[in-house]
Amino acid sequence: MGPLQSRAAHHISYAVPSIEQAVHRWTSVMHAGPFFYFERIVFDESTHHGKPCVFDHSAAFGYAGSAVIELQQIHASSPPSLTERLFPGELPAINHLAFISAQADQDSEELAAAGYPVFLHAKFGPVEIRLHDTRAALGQATEILRQCEFLESFFREVMGAARGWDGSSPLRPWQ
Numbered sequence: 001m002g003p004l005q006s007r008a009a010h011h012i013s014y015a016v017p018s019i020e021q022a023v024h025r026w027t028s029v030m031h032a033g034p035f036f037y038f039e040r041i042v043f044d045e046s047t048h049h050g051k052p053c054v055f056d057h058s059a060a061f062g063y064a065g066s067a068v069i070e071l072q073q074i075h076a077s078s079p080p081s082l083t084e085r086l087f088p089g090e091l092p093a094i095n096h097l098a099f100i101s102a103q104a105d106q107d108s109e110e111l112a113a114a115g116y117p118v119f120l121h122a123k124f125g126p127v128e129i130r131l132h133d134t135r136a137a138l139g140q141a142t143e144i145l146r147q148c149e150f151l152e153s154f155f156r157e158v159m160g161a162a163r164g165w166d167g168s169s170p171l172r173p174w175q
Contacts, residue, residue, distance in 0.1 A: 011068035015095040032064035046122035063162035096141040104146040
């Protein structure tokens, strides 16, 4: 069995030039939403191939039917080798497929052993992410998020807001 084969993907992330414009498009075309917005996420730690890096981005999460969608606007990144992996081409474009895992270290090790190295490791508060370079095989990166109470609570709230959503306030700041 391959890495993550027995797991369901959690969300799909799109790199977009503007979160506000992307939310407008997703709500008008797919009636997705509402989207909860994290403006300029500040990491406690972020590394690219084990060395400190810059990954300055904002993200908004919402539901399109039963699928969780992340809209990600990258404001700045460095070094250039990180930027190359974060920007999948002309925007908007699929950036990564994400998995939330109770065994994030093991899943990440299995992906790396299969030839898909970690190119970004970052933490803020209880949230820990690892982005693996699966672009050549899958067309996008693969993200492993360490399961934690914050993520579980956040996505429960996003799902609850999506149920019966009336289309009002499509972009909402996360407290």
